[in-house]
Amino acid sequence: MEQLSHFIDGAQVAGTSGRFADIFNPATGEVQAQVPLASKEEVDAAVARAAAAQPAWAATNPQRRARVMMEFVRLLNRDMDKLAEALSREHGKTLPDAKGDVQRGLEVVEFCIGAPHLLKGEYTDSAGPGIDMYSMRQALGVVAGITPFNFPAMIPMWKFAPAIACGNAFILKPSERDPSVPMMLAALMKEAGLPDGILQVVNGDKEAVDAILDNPTIMAVGFVGSTPIAEYIYSRGCANGKRVQCFGGAKNHMIVMPDADMDQAADALVGAGYGAAGERCMAISVAVPVGDDAADRLIEKLVPRIEALKVGPYTAGNDVDYGPLVTREAKERVLGLVGSGVEQGAELVVDGRDFRLQGYEEGFFVGPHLFDRVTREMDIYKTEIFGPVLSTVRAQSYEDALAHAMDHEYGNGTAIFTRDGDTARDFANRINIGMVGINVPIPVPLAYHTFGGWKKSGFGDLNQHGPDAFKFYTRTKTVTARWPSGIKEGGEFSIPVME
Numbered sequence: 266m267e268q269l270s271h272f273i274d275g276a277q278v279a280g281t282s283g284r285f286a287d288i289f290n291p292a293t294g295e296v297q298a299q300v301p302l303a304s305k306e307e308v309d310a311a312v313a314r315a316a317a318a319q320p321a322w323a324a325t326n327p328q329r330r331a332r333v334m335m336e337f338v339r340l341l342n343r344d345m346d347k348l349a350e351a352l353s354r355e356h357g358k359t360l361p362d363a364k365g366d367v368q369r370g371l372e373v374v375e376f377c378i379g380a381p382h383l384l385k386g387e388y389t390d391s392a393g394p395g396i397d398m399y400s401m402r403q404a405l406g407v408v409a410g411i412t413p414f415n416f417p418a419m420i421p422m423w424k425f426a427p428a429i430a431c432g433n434a435f436i437l438k439p440s441e442r443d444p445s446v447p448m449m450l451a452a453l454m455k456e457a458g459l460p461d462g463i464l465q466v467v468n469g470d471k472e473a474v475d476a477i478l479d480n481p482t483i484m485a486v487g488f489v490g491s492t493p494i495a496e497y498i499y500s501r502g503c504a505n506g507k508r509v510q511c512f513g514g515a516k517n518h519m520i521v522m523p524d525a526d527m528d529q530a531a532d533a534l535v536g537a538g539y540g541a542a543g544e545r546c547m548a549i550s551v552a553v554p555v556g557d558d559a560a561d562r563l564i565e566k567l568v569p570r571i572e573a574l575k576v577g578p579y580t581a582g583n584d585v586d587y588g589p590l591v592t593r594e595a596k597e598r599v600l601g602l603v604g605s606g607v608e609q610g611a612e613l614v615v616d617g618r619d620f621r622l623q624g625y626e627e628g629f630f631v632g633p634h635l636f637d638r639v640t641r642e643m644d645i646y647k648t649e650i651f652g653p654v655l656s657t658v659r660a661q662s663y664e665d666a667l668a669h670a671m672d673h674e675y676g677n678g679t680a681i682f683t684r685d686g687d688t689a690r691d692f693a694n695r696i697n698i699g700m701v702g703i704n705v706p707i708p709v710p711l712a713y714h715t716f717g718g719w720k721k722s723g724f725g726d727l728n729q730h731g732p733d734a735f736k737f738y739t740r741t742k743t744v745t746a747r748w749p750s751g752i753k754e755g756g757e758f759s760i761p762v763m764e
């Protein structure tokens with residue numbers, strides 16, 4: 266059985282805790298490797314080594330740091346196929362989707378090549394007589410990232426690339442479900458010229474996370490995962506005086522106005538609802554057609570598209586629309602929620618419960634499901650399902666549709682499909698959700714904008730990537746300097762004001 270390691274000081278290091286987690290091939294259900302789960306002592310040792318390496322990295326000029334990112338981009342492109350294959354094998358998503366996972370991380374690395382510009386700071390000449398004032402953006406020191414299983418390439422890169430470009434050392438605790446790609450990324454960063462100790466990958470579970478949250482050397486923690494864990498990490502990290510940003514779960518609504526192009530809306534819903542088996546925080550999980558006529562037309566368009574979806578292993582290449590869920594527990598949880606939807610009175614229009622794939626009977630595949638007439642009280646509406654299940658809520662008016670999205674506890678992403686600019690504009694202005702698509706079902710902002718949800722989907726006051734990442738991973742120091750010919754006036758005893 267293959268045994269993974271940690272990546273410490275530029276080398277693979279075997280775990281010493283004696284605890285391991287199984288890594289599955291979700292398509293076959295087989296255990297294909299084991300990952301070590303770090304103890305508090307192992308985390309603390311990795312942090313101490315990172316702290317020793319960090320000052321020299323922070324003192325390296327930002328352009329040289331950016332060149333490491335430039336080379337890293339080249340290596341990511343060189344190894345794209347290898348990374349995608351490793352990603353699909355542990356996660357289960359299709360190969361084209363795995364390449365997208367690497368690509369959306371790579372784009373944030375490209376943005377980080379501009380770090381010298383983003384770190385320039387501010388300067389006021391002659392803020393007073395003979396006085397200049399300047400603000401520097403300085404690295405925090407050692408920072409950490411705790412990441413989820415569903416984007417094992419993209420989200421680690423969203424975290425470590427800006428942090429490292431800013432001059433920090435980074436402790437990455439990836440998901441224990443699919444840690445191979447994060448390990449490969451760390452090796453590529455070393456190959457790109459990153460000094461040892463600046464990117465440490467510590468594999469583990471709650472024990473490693475708690476060690477990160479309680480380690481006094483770690484100045485900031487970025488988390489992405491489910492909302493209960495986000496709330497836990499946010500409160501414990503903040504209580505320990507750290508800067509913390511946590512991004513949580515989602516329930517993304519897509520409002521379909523009666524004037525929308527129904528073919529376009531149905532195509533968008535099928536891709537956004539079932540792509541990656543629904544295991545995306547930006548997946549659309551609730552369709553909200555406005556009016557019964559629009560709902561009937563939408564369902565009519567959706568059913569044949571959903572029934573035609575090809576579900577299979579990533580080894581089928583481009584010939585599959587989505588793959589298995591990540592674990593057996595995830596599959597059982599999703600099927601349990603589908604059962605609750607039926608019990609609570611929703612209409613199961615497409616029933617994927619009997620889905621079987623010949624030769625892959627032990628895999629974690631779940632067939633596509635479509636519910637109609639879902640209501641607010643149902644568990645399938647309140648809960649993030651994170652599977653290939655789309656719920657349809659029939660709204661009686663635009664205001665009713667808007668209220669559904671506004672009242673839901675999550676606020677990650679949303680979309681509206683309409684041909685009417687006035688409605689789209691009103692929606693974008695009033696909705697209390699962080700990322701909004703207008704005739705775009707998955708509005709993931711590009712690397713030079715920022716990514717983040719509202720309400721229970723995001724905790725902390727800055728978003729991920731884009732300019733916000735450079736604020737999150739630095740702190741401002743403001744210097745007031747006077748270089749007169751000589752300080753002649755003597756002491757000043759009242760607070761200086763500009764006259």
Ligand code: NAD
Binds near residue numbers: 411413438651677
């Ligand atoms: P998860 O919360 O189970 O795990 C995320 C990380 O937290 C992992 O590294 C895991 O090891 C760690 N963790 C798990 N349980 C813990 C505990 N009890 N104490 C401390 N640490 C713990 O999430 P997941 O299943 O890996 O990922 C799916 C979730 O992530 C979904 O809810 C999805 O919506 C969310 N997500 C959100 C975004 C976003 O940007 N908002 C992006 C991707 C995924």
